[in-house]
Amino acid sequence: MGIQRIESVTYGIDDLDTCIRFFDDFGLFTVERTGEHAVFETLTGQTLHLDTDPSPLLPGPVEDGPTLREVVWGVDTREELRRLVDAVAREHPVRESADGVFHTVDLSGFGVGLTLARPRRTAVAPRPANTLGHVHRWNTALEPLTRAHPLRMCHVALNIAKDGKDQAVAFYTGLLGFRPTDVVEPMGVFLQAPGDDDQHTMLLCHRPDRVGVNHIAYEVPGFDDVIEGANHMIDKGWREARRLGRHTIGSNVFRFLHAPCGGRVEYAADMDRVDDSYGTRVHESTPPHHIWALRTHRDQDTPA
Template sequence: MSIERIESVVYGVDDLDECARFFVDFGLELVEHTEDRVVLTTQVKQRLVLKRNDDPTLPASVEATPGIREVVWGVDSQAALDALVENLRTDREVDVDQDGVAHTYDETGFGLGLALTDPVQLNYDPRKYNSSGRVERWNQPHTEITDITPIRICHVALNIPKEGRHEAVDFYLNRLNFRATDIVEPMGVFMQVEGDDDQHNFLLCHRPDRAGTNHTSYEVSGFDDVIEGGNHMIQKGWREARRLGRHTVGSNVFRFIHNPAGGRVEYAADMDRVDDTYGPNVHAETPPHHIWVLETNRDTPAPNTSEGTALP
């Protein structure tokens, strides 16, 4: 009995229509758009909820700018949900709404929810790739991906103050049974929920030394989706936040876009999958952000070849 996944992420925003357009362009399915809120879903029916910053139903904000107000975690059984709520009520108020979703706060002040999960089994055929000695695709030329649809919200990253960071992390480890996978002492702690095998589902990052939204990450099926998804967002007028690359921690290929709802969003593919024999790895120094990142000199003057590396 355990937390299996992120069930929903709730934002408080300044411009509801702009943020709705952003996430539709990003590839989420729009299921509700009213004057007061917008609801979009991933392929596995996790929900992305947008509400106006002054909506009284939102948890209090930890930052002055738009951002994440609540992360709701999906629990695999009512018994497990009840046990988690009972434990949390020993030192904080927990409200259960008419849909059975429990709402409270974590140690930093972010809204925290717990709900029964209702996972959807996907039947899709990921793109096949060829290399010498390993042929997956015969007589099937690749074509453009015209519809980037994120499979799921695979992780959330939140910024926290340095003071109280240990208590903030311990809350998730000891009260919600998360597991630390990589502890980067100068930066933050990567954590995995019990019911998933991604290298991390959650990051608490203390490097900025303030509470706020860092990013949410959405899994897509492959490298082409990451690249074409980012291209599509740029063509729609949104701003890229980082160049295409592959992370060191987690190993996933990434592309980040600035998010008008707060922080950034990430297209991600090929994340490390790990079991409970992995880690926790403790890093006294921060590993490089990426193994590689796209570099180009196409739009810069050609170098003076006479100053290049001398040939033997």
């Protein structure tokens, strides 16, 4: 089948203590910590690496300041991994590191790794909900969650340059087996990994016409987790980048936070799942960013 999921990501950062505090508060779990770097993981075992001195195997940063340096993709079998590495190596330099990751660089300058996926099962218990005729919760009052713990990194959004955007996308579709699910011609291309059911595993966004990390999204079990997780972050002093809403493309409920490692992070829930019958949807103009976003009467009171 091929690529299943994001296996790990690495950021090159300046302020390790601040980044550690951010991802602790965000709900990831610490795996390792030294004076130079830290490793966190999601409940399904994907790892986030924060590095003040990233490996020389990685390409240089694509933008000033802390930023994403590499996304490593997990592949289901050794045969598929070999096939993908061979396909990439025919056109681009590939180097293998001691941990079994094959490293290359995409056309925008982001590090790209390939390795065997090592998924970890986790019990997911969405909160049972009640509505007329569909009662799933009896005799049980809800308790506050107080914070969120991400199940998985579900997608990565990268900003790419307008110039050469088709070739930048073709690296992922032609060599790595991603398929475009929604092509928004003025904005970017949503891509699904072959082993993923989410409407997108990746977004390559050319609208800002500037290479950099846009965001990484983390799936949580439900809406309460999105809201309470971000409330917890705000209580801890972090800044919200985009208030609660539900996207048009993908339908995911979201809240975004500015991240000290570069770009933003998203708590996400209830994204569309799509199979091959969804095809590729081409949008000549950009659909509205969201179906809805949280609004208060104070928005109307604010001078434009």
